[in-house]
Amino acid sequence: MNQAILSVEDYSKTFHLHERNKIIPSASHVSLKVYPGRLTALIGPTGVGKSSVLKGIYRTYLPSSGRMLFRTGAGGTVDLAQASEHQILELRKQEIGFVTQFLHCLPRKSAIDVVAEPLVARGDTINAARASAEKILHQLAVPSHLWNVHPSTFSGGEKQRVNLARGLIAHPRLLLLDEPTASLDPVTAEKVIGYIQSLKDTGIAMLAIFHHPELVRRLADDVVELAPPIALNELIED
């Protein structure tokens, strides 16, 4: 089997809320590997820290402990937990994509520009980026009469497809997906599932949160089940 593109070793995350003098564990002792062309599914009940793992890898959360070794396109290895912010910004631009659970975008940007944004940020011209955006919106079955409209008026499923298109357009080497089909009707979900399946052939490594066992069965090559974070009193006893 291929070498892993990402090895998470013993990742933990706790939040320290100063105002209330509280420490809240969010994920503890998570280890997993993600391989090129394969999808690793993160499963477990709400509150076990699935999103926390994805956000830790993307560094929206600062990991409290553990290593997250990422093999870069240039062949080196970076510990995402320790990398400089500048390095992380470069990796986000070039190599690591994140499809969040909900679409966050400016309330004055058209869907096509929202999708094109990652390419523009990478330095592509606006026209080239828009052309790619059209292609991927078409593949994800977003009706073309919506492309120039702002997504705030879209249905949940349409928004989610715009979100996916935006995460996929720059062809990251590692893609993090937080419940990518959560708000889709069965027909559209099927399209998205087919699309994710086809991404594997391009060699993209994926780490995804799923709730439906059916999706895990169909899409996942590896499954990681998270255990609830160790409760605070146990931490103190240690």
Add this chain to the structure above:
Amino acid sequence: MSNKILEVRGLSRIHGRGCALCIPTTGPDFDTNICAHCGSVVAAHDVNFDLYRGEILGIIGESGSGKSSTVKMLYFDDVPTAGEVTFFDGHEQHELFCLNAAQQRCMRNKRFGMVYQNPHLGLNFQISAGGNIAERLLMSDMKHYSEIRLRSAALLARTEVPVGRMDQNPKTFSGGMQQRVQIAKALATRPPLLFLDEVTTGLDLSVQAAILDLILEIQHELDTAMIVVTHDLGVIRLLAGRTLVMKHGRVIEAGLTDQILEDPQHAYTQRLVASAL
């Protein structure tokens, strides 16, 4: 090759005579930046950061936190009491505080741009909007009247100021339009580094949005590195990839902007984020 453009080390500014207790008795832990022993104000102490080409760095904090002081020193509006700043300009490298006055002026006029909250600081209200831009172009190496006029008109058009108003005095302009003229003026020499100090504070929300969008477009078009000073979380969320949080003259936290907003580490930053509207 590193694409670093600015390296700031130990930048400090104390207003007043200063004493041995200024640093150990001020800062976030003491909830003040005024020294109880000598009355000096520690405007900034030991500010360190790197800035990369084409990057937008946010500095956020309440008034008196030292965010504007930091930018003022970098633009030579104020003289630091300590610190070193290296500016990497293509193949050249300059120690900013080792330059003589003429060299500093040259740096301000050609290689840096500044947009102030108060348009009176950035614009000359004795002359026309076009004249303001011409002034800056003349200070660089442009000398031909027609060339300068064409370039001024192009800059005003780019910042969406009606070119028909080019010969009018900016005091007849709205606040938002004055800021656009300031931006056009700051960009006149295509500087690789731009400072923006609370540029949207006090403007209508719709005008704010238009100006912030314009700043992002320009950053993309010209690959200008920017330092954006603001007290507004919305501004850094929109513009900055990385953010420094300042309080009582100290940088208390630095990180990716989304991390600062979703996983703030310092007690003050947690309070700040929790008080967002």
